Amino acid sequence: QVELVESGGGSVQAGGSLRLSCAASEYISKYSCMAWFRQTPGKKRDMVATVETGDSSTSYADSVQGRFTISLDAAKNTVFLQMNDLIPDDTAMYSCAAKTQRYCTTRPYMYDIWGQGTQVTVSS
Numbered sequence: 001q002v003e004l005v006e007s008g009g010g011s012v013q014a015g016g017s018l019r020l021s022c023a024a025s026e027y028i029s030k031y032s033c034m035a036w037f038r039q040t041p042g043k044k045r046d047m048v049a050t051v052e053t054g055d056s057s058t059s060y061a062d063s064v065q066g067r068f069t070i071s072l073d074a075a076k077n078t079v080f081l082q083m084n085d086l087i088p089d090d091t092a093m094y095s096c097a098a099k100t101q102r103y104c105t106t107r108p109y110m111y112d113i114w115g116q117g118t119q120v121t122v123s124s
Contacts, residue, residue: 002024002030003024004023004025004096004113004115005022005023005115006096006115006116006118007021008020008118011121011122012122013122014087017085017086018120019082019083020080020083020094020096022079022080022096023076023078024077024079025077026077028074029074031053031098032100032101032104033050033099033103034050034098034099035070035099035111036050036081036096036097037095037097038092038095046061047108048061048081048094049081051070051072053074056072061106068081068082070082083120089122090120093119094118094120095117096115097111097114098112099111
């Protein structure tokens, strides 16, 4: 069973940056899509960013466009999320996910494998 392990979360002031990592226990090229989602208590899980493993094309939620960058290092089986200009509304549990079939989607139930998550807290 493949595992996804996130790291890099923490507490930062508004305007700061964090870089999240998601390390997979096997080749991420086996999956069609890798994604980052986030969730706060009592709210649904929202897509933050996705990357197609085939051609590295990316997509972003409107709320993070221009501030966050998703990337992958296939040699290290790792996906990154660079987060700049953080704001308090970015506070959430961030989780990495992998999808085996077809293309990336914003729908979390379409993803097959999930990490445990890493907490990001942004203070004003």
